[in-house]
Amino acid sequence: MKKTLRIALATTLALLSSTSMSFAATPAPADPRDPADPWIWLEDANGPRVMDWVKSHNATTEQRLESDPHYQPFYNDALAILGAKDRIPSPSFLNGQIYNFWQDEEHLRGIWRKTSLDEYRGGKPAWKTVLDIDALGKAEGKSWVYKGADCLEPEQRRCLISLSNGGEDAVEVREFDLASGTFVEGGFHIPRAKQGVTWEDADHLLVATEWTPGEVTTSGYPYVVKRVTRGRPFTEAVEVFRGEKSDVGMFPAVLHDGEGHTLKLITRAIDFFHQRSFVIAADGKMHELAIPQKVSVAGLVAGRVVFRLDEAWGDLPSGSVAAAPLTEVMQRPEGFSAKLAWNPGPREALEAVSATKGRLLVSILDNVNGRLLSLAPAAGGAWTTATLPLPDKLALRFGSAQTDGDRVFAWAEGFTTPSSLYLVDAAAATAQPVQSLPPRFDSKGLVVEQREAKSTDGTAIPYFLVHRKDMPLDGSTPVLLDAYGGFQVNSTPSYSGTIGKLWLERGGAFALANIRGGGEFGPAWHEAALKTKRQVAYDDFASVARDMIDRKITSPRRLGIVGGSNGGLLMGVEMTEFPELYSAVVIQVPLLDMIRISKIAAGTSWQGEYGDVYADPEARAFWLKKSPYHALRKGVKYPEPYIFTTTRDDRTGPQHARKFAARMEEMGLPYYFYENTEGGHGSGADIRQSAKTTALWLTYLTRKLMD
Known part of the structure; x- marks a missing residue:
């Protein structure tokens, strides 16, 4: 099993394959049902008038913050940390x-x-360079990001x-030969687009892309x-499957296990959380699997198809992992049965599923500890389970796994515990530090506590x-409070050298x-804050x-607060409310304009999380009150x-x-206000850009909370 197949369009918004999307250069027309909006022209992606506005506002922020005595030391420290040669x-x-x-700074x-x-x-190690992205970009005159x-x-x-x-999500796909270390002359070359691409075999690809202009979903x-x-x-590509323009999208994948079995899968995303x-x-024909729409194929292990359950499936509980024989799935896709592989306890939640050649790998949270x-x-059809011998009370995750053996890398880290890498033998259930x-x-004198706050409805909220x-x-202590609270994404401890050096050490x-909306305690924790329940x-x-x-x-x-993407929406609501x-x-x-969200970038795809303000009166009424852009007074x-x-x-x-x-x-x-002109949905396209954006916002925080 090469990759996890659960659609997760939130922090990474990564889809089943190397999926990406784009957005219109010109703003969508105003809807007469919406409040008057004089700033729709700023929804133009990168027109001259808009970019003049951006440059002017960037200059003001740069002048205010880069002249601060904290900025240059912060930038130097951030760059040194991000580009350190002794990173793992x-x-x-x-x-x-x-x-x-x-x-690093040279690359x-x-x-x-x-x-x-x-x-x-x-x-x-004596590293051998296979592909130099800086050199490729220079040779082709492009700002390539891998x-x-x-x-x-x-x-x-x-x-x-x-x-x-x-750094945008839209990608160009090229075939590369590892043996020769070169792009294949006359090989596969898929033009830049919003697309999902996967190998079917050596001579065929399954490709979901914008085949003709405008042939994309809403x-x-x-x-x-x-x-x-x-x-x-x-x-001359031959159509295999067609969804609907009202879908979120179609995404192909071909699963492999270590025994040579394959499963060709196409996921039709109805909304962010429901799929077919x-x-x-x-029989060689396309068949729909008889599974609920919040149950997804998670992989293929030892001739068994593995499923992730975000809702109950018959007697199989929500939040669990199940599996069915591949032979049954292939012969009776409309009527096979699955058996439980893993079931969460009261404070447990599934994080991810992956595999080695012969083992199913499951990472879980137990009261938000890995x-x-x-x-x-x-x-x-049963499974025997072994807990791998890794440190307790830390965030744990699997890294890359062998497809021809049972070794897998694993990572451990905490707020004050630097990342450690282990080589795990999944068959022997052993782990060796690497x-x-x-x-x-300097973490001396720092302590980490797990506390609980009581929310307005009496629910205990860990932090x-x-x-x-x-x-x-x-x-008197300056505190920076972070959260995400959406898309069933988990917020777990992580080791941040920049936060540690520029904030904790000072x-x-x-x-x-x-908070609810995340996945720290399973699907129910997420569903408690869906759509109009988001308050x-x-x-x-x-x-x-x-x-x-x-x-x-x-x-x-x-007290200061920070959040990005859906967490940025959270920040906007907290600030205005x-x-x-x-x-x-x-x-x-x-995300800040929750009325026109469906008209900006990939906003329509998140209606499963936030609701549709043009189809659901309750969603419209809720967001007219809570949308940060509209709540400003x-x-x-x-x-x-x-x-x-x-x-x-x-x-x-960037429009929001x-x-x-x-x-x-x-x-x-x-x-x-600061808008980096590259970087995609992140801090920057390279470490210098990331160091600058980090230094800017931490200088701002220092001025507001420490000075």
């Missing part, structure tokens, strides 16, 4: 070697390189390389899958708090809230803030926010951030 090179098993994608866009497993484990490789099983010699111009994703044949013109799964069955499991097939990241900040052991309980504290997530976050204030850990004067609680708000790559004393976005963000789009800043300016409200 993230390893991938591929073609009998260990591959790694590496960026800003990065190099794809390889070494042997023995050399890698020895700590001083977006990953999909290699043909089982040989793993030919790979499909995805390249993005400037969410901006492809809905037609075709078979592309080697050596034949792209225009189709396979090419034993555990990794190895499941072996047993007689009668490498640990050197500390990036982590990292602070100095001798922290005074007088409200006396600040950091909190991470596990509970906003109340949960404010309740955590009040808990820290009531305990005199901090005070509104010293509870302005008295915070003195600083960092809003990153956000002249004369209200809001905390002065730092609003960050990127021009190349073709996921949430621009319009929010413009409306604040219209009302005479103070704010900071």
Whole structure:
């Protein structure tokens, strides 16, 4: 099983394959049902008038923050951390070697390189460069950003390389030969588009893309899958499956296990959480699997199809993992039965599913602490489960796994515990340390606590708090509170060298809230905050803030908040609904106009999370009150926010951030705004850009909460 197949369009918004999307250059017309909006012109993606506005507002923020004495040291420290030579090179098993994608100051866009497993484990590998992205971009006059490789099983010699111009989600796909280290002359070459591409076999690809102009869903994703044949013109591709324009999109995948079995799968995403799964069955025809729409195919292991259940499936409970024999699925796709493989306990939640050649790998949360499991097939469709011997009370995750063996890399980290890499034998249930990241900040005297706040409806909301052991309980500690709270995405501890060095080491504290809308306690935790029930997530976050204030850990004067994407929406609501609680708000790559959201970037695809304001009167009434862009009021004393976005963000789009800043300016409200012109849905296209954006917002926080 090469990859997890659960659609997760949230923080990574990664789809089944190397999927991407784009957005219209010109704004959609105003809808007469909507409130008057003088700033729709800022929805133009990158027109001259818009970019003049962006440059002017960037210059103001740069002048204000880069002149601060904190900025340059922060930038230098961030760049040193992001480009440090002693980082752990993230390893991938591929073609009998260990591959790694590496960026530093000499390789800003990065190099794809390889070494042997023995050399890698020895700590001083002799890396051989396979592909230099900086050199490729220079030769072709493009701002290429590497977006990953999909290699043909089982040989793993030919790979499909995805390249993005400037970091946007839209990619160009080219065939690459690992043996020669070159792009294949006359090989597969899929033009830049929003697309999902996967190998069917050595001479065929299954491709979902914008085959003709405008042939995409209302969410901006492809809905037609075709078979592309080697050596034949792209225009001669043969249609395999067609969805509907009202779908989120269609996404092909071909699953493999270590025994040579394959499963050709096409997922038709109805909305963000509901999907219909189709396979090419034993009769050679496309058949829909008889599974609920919130049950997804998660992989193929030892001749068994593995399913992730985000709703109950007959007697199989929501939140569990199940499996069925591949032979039954292929012969009777409309009537097979599955058996339970893993079932969560009361405080447990499924994080991810992957596999080695002969083991099913399941990563779970137990009260938001990580555990990794190895499941072996047993007689009668059963499984035997072993908990892998890795550190407790940390965030744990699987890395790259062998497809021709049972070894897999695993990662462990915590707020004050640097990342460590282990080599796990999933069959023997053993783990050996490989490498640990050197500390990036002084954690002496810091403690990590897991606390609970009571939300407005009485629900206990867990949150982590990292602070100095001798922290005074007088409200004087600057605290940065983070959360996400959407799309069933889990917020777990992570080791951030920049937050540690530039915030914790300087006396600040950091909190991470596990509010409803996330997946920390399974599907029900997410569903509690869906659509018009979303107020509970906003109340949960404010309740955590009040808990820290009531305990005199901090005070509104010293409390700042940060969030990105859906978390950026959370920040906008917190700022407009509870302005008295915070003195600083960092809003990153956000959603803020929840009325026109479906007209901006991929907004339509998230109606399963937020509702459809043009079809559902209750959703419209809710968001007319809660949409941060519409909730701003002249004369209200809001905390002065730092609003960050990127021009190349073709996921949430930069339009939300621009319009929010413009409306604040219209009302005479103070704010900071910065739009990076590259970087996609993130902080930057290279480490220098990321260091700058990090230094800017942490300088802002320092001025607001520490100075």
